[in-house]
Amino acid sequence: MPRTQSSRSSRRDAPAGADAQATWVVDHKYTALVTLMVVALLFYMTVPESTFSATADEDLLNPNPLYRFLKIGLLALGISIVMLRYSLAYLTLKNLNRFYLIFLGLVAVSITWSIEPSYTGTRLVALLTTSVVCFAFVLVGWHPRRFQNVLRPILTVLLCASLLYCIFSPDLAQEHGTGLSLEGAWRGLFSQKNAFGQAASFAVILWLHAWFAKEVKWWQCGFGLGIGVTCLMLSRSSTSMFATAFVVLLLFISVRLSTQSSSPRRRYLPFVVGLLVLVILLYSLAALNLVSGLDFLFAPITGLTGKDTTFSGRTAIWELVRDHIARRPLLGSGYGAYWIGPIPTSESYSLIKKIYWYPTESHDGYLDMINDLGYVGLVCLLGYLWSFLRQAIALLKFDQSQAVLYLALLFHQLITNLTETTWLSSSSFDFVVMTFATFAMARAMVEQWLQSHYGEARLQVTPRPLERVRAAPARFR
Numbered sequence: 001m002p003r004t005q006s007s008r009s010s011r012r013d014a015p016a017g018a019d020a021q022a023t024w025v026v027d028h029k030y031t032a033l034v035t036l037m038v039v040a041l042l043f044y045m046t047v048p049e050s051t052f053s054a055t056a057d058e059d060l061l062n063p064n065p066l067y068r069f070l071k072i073g074l075l076a077l078g079i080s081i082v083m084l085r086y087s088l089a090y091l092t093l094k095n096l097n098r099f100y101l102i103f104l105g106l107v108a109v110s111i112t113w114s115i116e117p118s119y120t121g122t123r124l125v126a127l128l129t130t131s132v133v134c135f136a137f138v139l140v141g142w143h144p145r146r147f148q149n150v151l152r153p154i155l156t157v158l159l160c161a162s163l164l165y166c167i168f169s170p171d172l173a174q175e176h177g178t179g180l181s182l183e184g185a186w187r188g189l190f191s192q193k194n195a196f197g198q199a200a201s202f203a204v205i206l207w208l209h210a211w212f213a214k215e216v217k218w219w220q221c222g223f224g225l226g227i228g229v230t231c232l233m234l235s236r237s238s239t240s241m242f243a244t245a246f247v248v249l250l251l252f253i254s255v256r257l258s259t260q261s262s263s264p265r266r267r268y269l270p271f272v273v274g275l276l277v278l279v280i281l282l283y284s285l286a287a288l289n290l291v292s293g294l295d296f297l298f299a300p301i302t303g304l305t306g307k308d309t310t311f312s313g314r315t316a317i318w319e320l321v322r323d324h325i326a327r328r329p330l331l332g333s334g335y336g337a338y339w340i341g342p343i344p345t346s347e348s349y350s351l352i353k354k355i356y357w358y359p360t361e362s363h364d365g366y367l368d369m370i371n372d373l374g375y376v377g378l379v380c381l382l383g384y385l386w387s388f389l390r391q392a393i394a395l396l397k398f399d400q401s402q403a404v405l406y407l408a409l410l411f412h413q414l415i416t417n418l419t420e421t422t423w424l425s426s427s428s429f430d431f432v433v434m435t436f437a438t439f440a441m442a443r444a445m446v447e448q449w450l451q452s453h454y455g456e457a458r459l460q461v462t463p464r465p466l467e468r469v470r471a472a473p474a475r476f477r
Contacts (some may be wrong), residue, residue: 155206338371
C-alpha cells in the first residue's frame with residue numbers, strides 16, 4: 001500500500017456488496033491527544049518521584065499527587081479511546097499476543113495469594129495503565145512506521161534533557177557510590193544508571209534502524225546516534241553496552257539479508273534468528289542454574305564487560321532469591337510483592353542483613369518472574385516470547401524492515417534480562433517499549449488481514465458520522 005496514504009489514515013470498511021472496496025479515511029482525530037498520552041506515560045516512567053518530593057524512596061501506596069493524577073488520567077483517557085474505536089479494538093485484541101492477556105489475568109488473580117496484596121494491586125493498576133495507553137496508541141492515526149516515529153524523538157528529547165540535567169545538576173544526576181558498577185556512572189533524569197543506559201540503548205537501536213531502513217537523513221541519524229551513544233557511555237551500564245553491540249550486529253546482518261530480494265541468502269534470516277534464540281536460551285538456563293555445567297558460557301561476557309564472575313555481586317542475590325522461590329515454587333509470592341523496599345515487614349528485608357544493601361530486584365528478569373508468579377509465570381513468559389517471535393517472523397513476509405526492528409528489540413530484552421529485571425515489569429522503562437511493540441505488531445496483523453480481504457485502499461473524504469454508521473458492515477459497528 002502506498003506510504004503516502006497509510007501515513008495519514010486508518011482503515012474503514014466500505015458498504016457491503018459485490019462491488020464493495022476497502023477505503024482509507026483521514027483519521028487525525030485524537031492523534032495529538034494520544035501522542036501526548038505517550039509522552040506523559042514515558043515521563044512518569046522515566047523521572048523518579050523523588051525529583052518532586054522530599055523523600056528519596058518511592059512509596060507505591062502513597063505516590064506523588066502529580067504521578068497519581070497522570071496515572072488515573074491516562075487510564076481513563078485510554079479506556080475512552082478504546083471504547084470509541086471498539087470495532088478496530090476488537091480486531092486488534094484478536095491479533096494480540098495471547099500470553100500477554102494471560103499474564104494480565106495471572107497478575108490479577110495473584111492478589112489472592114500475594115504476600116503483599118496492596119502492592120500487587122498497585123502494580124496491576126500500573127500494568128493496566130501502560131496496556132491501555134499502548135492499546136489506544138495503535139487505534140488512532142496508525143501507519144506502519146508510527147511506532148518508531150513517535151518513540152524515537154521522545155526518547156531523544158528525554159536523553160537530551162538528561163544531558164542538560166547532568167551539566168546543571170551534577171550532584172543529582174550522578175550515581176553516588178564507590179563500587180565498580182557505580183563509580184563515575186551517571187543516571188540523568190532516570191531513577192538509576194541502568195535505566196538510563198537502557199533508554200540510551202533503545203535510542204541507538206532506533207536511530208540505526210531508521211538509517212538502515214532509509215527513514216531518516218544522515219544528519220538526523222548522526223545527531224540522534226551521537227546523543228544515544230554519549231548517554232550510553234555516561235551510564236557505564238555494561239549490560240546495556242553489550243546488548244546494544246549484539247543488537248547492532250543483528251540489525252546489520254538482518255538488513256543485509258532482507259534487502260537482497262534476489263539472493264537465496266534472504267531465506268536464511270529465520271535460521272539466523274533461530275540460532276541466536278538458541279544461544280540466548282543457553283545463557284538463560286545457565287543464569288537460572290537449571291542445567292549444571294553451563295557456567296563456562298559466562299567467561300566471554302565477563303571478559304568483554306569487565307565484570308567479575310559474580311556480575312557485580314548479582315550471583316549472591318540470585319542464590320538468596322532461589323532460596324525464597326523454593327518456598328512457593330508453583331505460583332510465587334504475588335506480582336510485585338517481594339521487592340517493595342527496605343521495609344522491616346517485607347520478606348526481602350532479610351537481604352540487607354546478608355549482603356548489606358538492598359538491591360530492589362533480582363537483577364535477572366527470569367528469576368523475578370518465577371519469584372513473583374512461580375513456574376506458572378515462567379511458562380507464561382516463555383509463551384509470550386514465543387508468540388512475539390512468531391508474529392515478528394510472520395511480519396517478515398510483508399514488512400521486513402519493521403519485523404527486523406521488533407526482532408532487534410526482542411533480542412535486546414533477551415540479553416538485558418540475564419542481568420537486569422525488565423520482563424513484564426510495571427516499573428521498567430523497557431516494559432513500556434515492549435508493550436508498545438506488542439500492540440503495534442497486533443495492529444500490523446490487522447492491517448494485513450483487512451488488505452487481504454478488502455483489497456487496496458484509496459483515499460476519500462470522511463463521511464459524516466451518521467453516513468459512516470449506515471455504511472459500515474454490522475460486525476464493525
